[in-house]
Amino acid sequence: MIKQLSVFVQNEVGSLAGVTSILKENNINLKAIASFDTPEFAILRIVVDQPDKAKILLAENGYAVKITEAVAVELEDVPGTLNGMLTVIAEANLGINYIYSIVIRHKKAPLIIVNTDNLEKTVTVLRENGYLVADQEDL
Amino acid sequence: MxxxxxxxxxxxxxxxxxxxxxxxxxxxxxxxxxxxxxxxxxxxxxxxxxxxxxxxxxxxxxxxxxxxxxxxxxxxxxxxxxxxxxxxxxxxxxxxxxxxxxxxxxxxxxxxxxxxxxxxxxxxxxxxxxxxxxxxxxxxxxxxxxxxxxxxxxxxxxxxxxxxxxxxxxxxxxxxxxxxxxxxxxxxxxxxxxxxxxxxxxxxxxxxxxxxxxxxxxxxxxxxxxxxxxxxxxxxxxxxxxxxxxxxxxxxxxxxxxxxxxxxxxxxxxxxxxxxxxxxxxxxxxxxxxxxxxxxxxxxxxxxxxxxxxxxxxxxxxxxxxxxSGRSDDMLIIRGVNVFPSQIEEVLLKVPEIGAHYEIIVDRKDHLDTMEIKVELADESLLDSYAKLGELEHRIKSKIRVILGIDASIKLVAPRSLKRFEGKARRVTDLRTNML
Structure with missing residues (x-):
């Protein structure tokens, strides 16, 4: 599994840039980012190359941040692969809370990041069905 | 001594x-x-x-x-x-x-x-x-x-x-x-x-x-x-x-x-x-x-x-x-209920997931008094899901309702984002003063 950061951000102009500027100033590479339209505040999810360092820096700058594990699955860029993976998860009776992706990887296939209520079981069923589940060092 | x-x-x-x-x-x-x-x-x-x-x-x-x-x-x-x-x-x-x-x-x-x-x-x-x-x-x-x-x-x-x-x-x-x-x-x-x-x-x-x-x-x-x-x-x-x-x-x-x-x-x-x-x-x-x-x-x-x-x-x-218990001139009357900010503070400070600072904004919409309370999120473990943060807001809201008998809208804000005071804290903003 990989590490993702969940950051509390307020719904106001410049709040995402506030997070990314701290990462940039400290030379931390952002691999993936996800946030959706919510009325008051948002949980911003990011994947970076140095998650522990990023957490400390963000916390020092007043952000509420949490590191959690996430399942990242390597998917070939051909029609139907995402559908195959989602079917495996559904057949294992696991609900998906959210999903986003890492598209740019040097000479490697994109990664889909998926969150369910049972991450261990998700990894197991995906591996049993031949999916490649990435670890932090695979990023 | x-x-x-x-x-x-x-x-x-x-x-x-x-x-x-x-x-x-x-x-x-x-x-x-x-x-x-x-x-x-x-x-x-x-x-x-x-x-x-x-x-x-x-x-x-x-x-x-x-x-x-x-x-x-x-x-x-x-x-x-x-x-x-x-x-x-x-x-x-x-x-x-x-x-x-x-x-x-x-x-x-x-x-x-x-x-x-x-x-x-x-x-x-x-x-x-x-x-x-x-x-x-x-x-x-x-x-x-x-x-x-x-x-x-x-x-x-x-x-x-x-x-x-x-x-x-x-x-x-x-x-x-x-x-x-x-x-x-x-x-x-x-x-x-x-x-x-x-x-x-x-x-x-x-x-x-x-x-x-x-x-x-x-x-x-x-x-x-x-x-x-x-x-x-x-x-x-x-x-x-x-x-x-x-x-x-x-x-x-x-x-x-x-x-x-x-x-x-x-x-x-x-x-x-x-x-x-x-x-x-x-x-x-x-x-x-x-x-x-x-x-x-x-x-x-x-x-x-x-x-x-x-x-x-x-x-x-x-x-x-x-x-x-408050000041007779600090007392807010919200929808006819006497509210001392100190009562709200007592409730908020007993919620471990939020910080000690808060802001109360009282306003009037469609002739009805409204009260919004801004509180700072302090517990990162709730960032797993919107559901956990929503549950926190809901819990604070119902505690306020139990104490005051009125509904407040609770707004979670980022840690350390509310104003800090070096002298007397001014945590209440009443926007109703210029209205009929």
């Missing part, structure tokens, strides 16, 4: 002193202050009508408006030449209220503050850092003189520049902190951000807090930040009466002992202005019976409390006033 023998007199002894001092001061203001003479004449009261302490209730009240109407020195009983100190209130609206002290008033003030500081555990071994703003505000210099009189080493750091405050605390080995409770919490937070644990890395073991009320929940926050063994007391006063020094908590923490040989306390119903029986809650009214320059009689403090006359375990016999 008990600083003065006047703190342990019997009720009869104290009342005897109060009556003779009251009679003297009523005579003096009648002779020397035209505004008082006019008010007393209008009510048909002469100085010799005050034959017992219960006759005090026939005297006219004094209000902040009287001080404004007689700005700056109209209610003084002495000439300007006899003053050795002039202060003014923070007065957020209109003209400030001006107060003055003769040399003897300064002695009384210093004595009153020394008593309160001693009640809170101060000794001549303490290094006291005064983080109240100096200047026209009475808080800083009042504590300054009282603590010096005990023999503590006083550092007049004033308010602001919090990182430097913490540096002094560390380098001087400060043992005693004087601040508003909200600023003390802020200093503790900043110390943590700087990488110190205030409980372990600093020597502060006494907090003498004032300038604004401190709720019990705030006191618990204080222990969490500054250490469980900190002696956390609050004291009470206002510039119109003397400044700090009217009353203070002893280490039994069962109300604030009033310096009764200098001040007579009454509780009235703020609406009917009738004196209420001992133990009932209402507005505190104070008469100054020893001051020379500005001895206000029956001053309407607007603070809501009740008085407890039973002797205290600490050995003092002076009457105690309960922690303030």
């Amino acid at each position: 008990i600083w003065a023998k006047e703190e342990t007199l019997s009720r009869n002894e104290i009342e005897e002193i109060q009556l003779s001092r009251l009679q003297e001061v009523v005579r003096r203001i009648y002779e020397k202050v035209p505004a008082y003479r006019k008010k007393m004449d209008q009510q048909g009261i002469k100085p010799d009508h005050v034959k017992s302490l219960s006759d005090l209730k026939n005297m006219p009240f004094t209000t902040k408006q009287d001080l404004r109407d007689n700005y700056p020195f109209g209610l003084f009983t002495v000439s300007k030449k006899e003053l050795v100190r002039i202060h003014a209130s923070s007065g957020t609206t209109g003209k400030p209220t001006v107060v003055g002290y003769t040399r003897n008033d300064m002695k009384i003030w210093t004595e009153c503050v020394s008593r309160i500081a001693a009640m809170g555990g101060t000794t001549d071994d303490d290094v006291a850092q005064i983080c109240f703003g100096y200047g026209m505000f009475t808080g800083a210099l009042g504590l300054h003189y009282g603590l010096e009189n005990i023999g503590a080493s006083v550092c007049p750091t004033s308010s602001g520049n919090t990182q430097k405050q913490i540096m002094y605390m560390k380098d001087f080995g400060t043992t005693l902190l004087v601040a508003t409770p909200s600023y003390a919490l802020h200093i503790g937070e900043v110390a943590r951000q700087m990488g110190f644990d205030p409980a372990k890395d600093l020597k502060v073991k006494i907090g003498l807090f004032g300038g604004e009320g401190m709720t019990e929940a705030m006191r618990q926050e204080m222990y969490k930040l500054w250490g469980q063994d900190m002696k956390v007391t609050q004291n009470y006063g206002m510039s119109e009466l003397i400044g700090p020094g009217v009353s203070g908590e002893c280490l039994e923490l069962c109300g604030m002992h009033i310096n009764e040989d200098h001040f007579i306390a009454e509780i009235i119903d703020p609406e009917t202005e009738e004196v209420l029986p001992p133990g009932e809650k209402g507005e505190l009214v104070i008469s100054c019976i020893t001051k020379e320059a500005l001895p206000l009689i029956r001053y309407r403090t607007r603070d809501i409390t009740r008085l407890m006359y039973e002797p205290c375990k600490c050995g003092r016999t002076t009457v105690r006033m309960e922690n303030l």
Whole structure:
């Protein structure tokens, strides 16, 4: 599994840039980012190359941040692969809370990041069905 | 320790002193202050009508408006030449209220503050850092003189520049902190951000807090930040009466002992202005019976409390006033319900997932009052899902509903994003004032 950061951000102009500027100033590479339209505040999810360092820096700058594990699955860029993976998860009776992706990887296939209520079981069923589940060092 | 023998007199002894001092001061203001003479004449009261302490209730009240109407020195009983100190209130609206002290008033003030500081555990071994703003505000210099009189080493750091405050605390080995409770919490937070644990890395073991009320929940926050063994007391006063020094908590923490040989306390119903029986809650009214320059009689403090006359375990016999329940002029009326911000604070400080700072915004939409409460998220573990954050908002909302009987909308904001105050906290914004 990989590490993702969940950051509390307020719904106001410049709040995402506030997070990314701290990462940039400290030379931390952002691999993936996800946030959706919510009325008051948002949980911003990011994947970076140095998650522990990023957490400390963000916390020092007043952000509420949490590191959690996430399942990242390597998917070939051909029609139907995402559908195959989602079917495996559904057949294992696991609900998906959210999903986003890492598209740019040097000479490697994109990664889909998926969150369910049972991450261990998700990894197991995906591996049993031949999916490649990435670890932090695979990023 | 008990600083003065006047703190342990019997009720009869104290009342005897109060009556003779009251009679003297009523005579003096009648002779020397035209505004008082006019008010007393209008009510048909002469100085010799005050034959017992219960006759005090026939005297006219004094209000902040009287001080404004007689700005700056109209209610003084002495000439300007006899003053050795002039202060003014923070007065957020209109003209400030001006107060003055003769040399003897300064002695009384210093004595009153020394008593309160001693009640809170101060000794001549303490290094006291005064983080109240100096200047026209009475808080800083009042504590300054009282603590010096005990023999503590006083550092007049004033308010602001919090990182430097913490540096002094560390380098001087400060043992005693004087601040508003909200600023003390802020200093503790900043110390943590700087990488110190205030409980372990600093020597502060006494907090003498004032300038604004401190709720019990705030006191618990204080222990969490500054250490469980900190002696956390609050004291009470206002510039119109003397400044700090009217009353203070002893280490039994069962109300604030009033310096009764200098001040007579009454509780009235703020609406009917009738004196209420001992133990009932209402507005505190104070008469100054020893001051020379500005001895206000029956001053309407607007603070809501009740008085407890039973002797205290600490050995003092002076009457105690309960922690303030609010101010009669701070009270918000929301959809017809009386709401004191302190009630909301009590609820919020018991929710561990949020920080100690908050903001209340009252508004009116479609002729209905609305209340929004902004709180800072402190517990990162809730960032797993919107559901957990939503549950937190919902839980705070229902606790507020249980206490106040009205609905508030709860808005979670980022840690450290709400305004911090170095003096009195202003946490309520009422946007309804200009509406019908």
